[in-house]
Amino acid sequence: MVEDGHLPESGIFKSVMESLFEDGRIQTASRVMKSMMEKGVKEHMDLVFKIVEALLMRGHVEEALGRIELLMQNGCATNLDCLLSILSEKGKTIAALKLLNFGLERDCNIDVSSYEKVLDALLTAGKTLNAYSILCKIMEKGGITNWSRLEDLIKSLNQEGNTKQADILSRMVKGGGAASGSKKGKKQAPVLS
Structure with a gap:
């Protein structure tokens, strides 16, 4: 229908996405979601959130980030805090x-608690260089310096030989290299429910 220039009703998009999602065909559901968004249909955000998750x-x-970018461009909601929490808790x-x-690159509003969840998960998983790298970015953006596991x-x-x-990091924290508290960016990442 879409290829022939027809705009399916919103309910058809939902039915197709739900069916594909339930069958475990997430990437195909994602492509239908992309088509829906490109056609200006901005409904069924609960299902869209499930597909992105x-x-x-x-x-x-990368596909998920592309879909989030598309949602943001179309003024649709993306709850980055919820997604960050889920991913951190599941060890992803x-x-x-x-x-x-x-989110940091796009100056999205991200809660301090979300920063900490990701940092905690990275440290727990032994990904110290990744934790270091993202913490530096957070601090450069004016984010946290008082993380409990710093x-x-x-x-x-x-201990891993990454003394530099x-x-x-020690100097950034002691020197007040960044302000404490939550970084509230320029762009609001609207909320998917």
Whole structure:
């Protein structure tokens, strides 16, 4: 229908996406979602959120980020905090890291608690260099400097032989390299429910 220039009703998009989602065909559901968004249909955001979450959980991170970007361009909601929380809790640290980086690059509103969840998950998973790298970005954007596990990260960096990074981080914190508190960016990432 879409290829022939017809605009299906909103309910048809939903039915097709639900059916594909239930069959585990997440990427195909994602393509239907993309078509729906490109046609200006901005409904069924609960299902859209499930599709984006499933893409991230299955490791299709770049596709998920592309869908989030499309949603943002169309003024649709994306709850990055919720997605970051889910990914962190499920141990999907690289997906969480990439999503957090995506949000930081676009100056999206991200809660301090979301920063901390991702940092905690990275540190727990032993991904200290990743934690260091994203923490530096967060601090450069005016984010947190009082993360409760900061000393643990510095200690882990030193133990792993990453003394230069540990020293840089120590100096950033002691020197007040960034302001404390939540970074509230220029763009609001609207909320998907």
